[in-house]
Amino acid sequence: MRLSIPSGPFKAYLFDCDGTIADSMPLHLLAWNEALAPYGAHFPADLFYAWAGIPVPRTVEMLGEHFNLKLPPQEITEAREAAYLKRLPQITPVYAVKEEIERHRGRAPMAVVSGSPRASVIRTLDYLGLLDRFAVIVGGDDCARGKPFPDPFLLAAAKLGITPTDCLVFEDGELGIEAAKAAGMQFVRVPVSATGILP
Structure with missing residues (x-):
């Protein structure tokens, strides 16, 4: 490149x-979807890349608004971070x-x-x-x-x-x-x- x-x-x-x-980025997308799964939510790849750079708690709010779901920002932020950190060796x-x-x-x-x-x-x-x-x-x-x-x-x-x-x-x-x-x-x-x- x-x-x-x-x-x-x-x-x-x-x-x-x-x-x-x-x-x-692909690892972050996996981490997001692992964190969102218990809430019946999913982060489509096109939205994920379009929203890249937005702070995590705000992204949770935007996902909730987009899919008309009540998503807890703190819990999902913590779960997403834990899911990402376990993938760190793949980076x-x-x-x-x-x-x-x-x-x-x-x-x-x-x-x-x-x-x-x-x-x-x-x-x-x-x-x-x-x-x-x-x-x-x-x-x-x-x-x-x-x-x-x-x-x-x-x-x-x-x-x-x-x-x-x-x-x-x-x-x-x-x-x-x-x-x-x-x-x-x-x-x-x-x-x-x-x-x-x-x-």
Whole structure:
């Protein structure tokens, strides 16, 4: 997979986690459906990929609204996280993105900006051996408004002390790309498919 990188220059690099750094989206979909099954609910793949980047509790609310079901956000969030963590050994990095991370290591500050809970992001990065590459981690529980709002990317830029227009975002999700644009940041689209990362 080749990434189309804007010429820059950039002073900081911001990365989504799931589907961008980690080839974990198919595993997250399995975890979601395991957590939803006791409630008679199902997360269709097309909706799952369309809603990528939205914080987990909000996603539970949206699923309830979409299917006219009463779903308990806290219980499903906890069950989804447990179902994901047991699949952690199956995760691999998105190698083209990992190359970019290694290229900028020690040269420019980097952050992870994800809709997943911060603890989940930390576990994923730690498992992949990439946690120490990032100066800042913004999880879905760090902002009142998640993607597609610009808030998570703006928070990461502020924590890094870098002007938003000097940041480059790596994203696989449409809502994340919307958020990057709204933050005034250029972006790199990481290709995905319903079965995971494209070759």
